[in-house]
Amino acid sequence: MQICTVCSKQAPKYKCPACKIRYCSLGCYKNHKDACLPVESKTSEPEEKTKLSSERWTVEDLLHEDDIIDKVPIQKLQLLGQSTELRDLLCNPHLRRLLQSIDTAESKDDVMKAAMQEPLFVEFSDQCLKILENESKALLAHKGKDS
Template identity: 75%
Template structure:
């Protein structure tokens, strides 16, 4: 059973024409329209981009700096993210995918994360990721970030 992507309480009756998320009422639509991110069509891949994509694959270690080692998650746990049905189900939502794209392309990633943490769907996604990679699974994303 689906729930409203805005309030996470009611069964959705409507779909946003721009980003395709589902919502249940006019109030939810009004709340959503201020943060709506229309679904983008993927840009055609240029020959230069193909050359970059065909280079050796990056690893998690490529993304980490030595001072980040305290926050390092073992590769085995990271691989569990790709095996999670719950995470795959969440990633079917085009609104969540667009939020992730906007964070990834933001000039100020901390500001983009802070804004995304106001979205219940993103909080649900973040909590699910933490649940998979964290031993205690007791950390909530809303506890992790000062909102």
């Protein structure tokens, strides 16, 4: 099990977007951010293009058992990573910046409300839900055939 890189006391729930260290709380982030040394790209490609092509996020990077009450099963979340439509949307740098601002916001509710006013974010959200709903319908249809 991992422990917080800053305080070495608790399990980390978050990852610094700049240097990728793991930390457990806002207090640890505040302590860390002054000494943060961002990880530099190894290639000369533009940063956003490099992140999109070389950085592969896993579900475990984004979701921790204790973080969320209403959870989507990991198997369904993995379908999002297999969607070409979703990947095409994520090529948009404006959408990626918007998602990063939501992820790093202290008041996620307020930032989410603002994001829902952005047509691009609504399109992204709708695509995620469509993928998850289609999988649920397919499972129900399959179970109906087995009965």
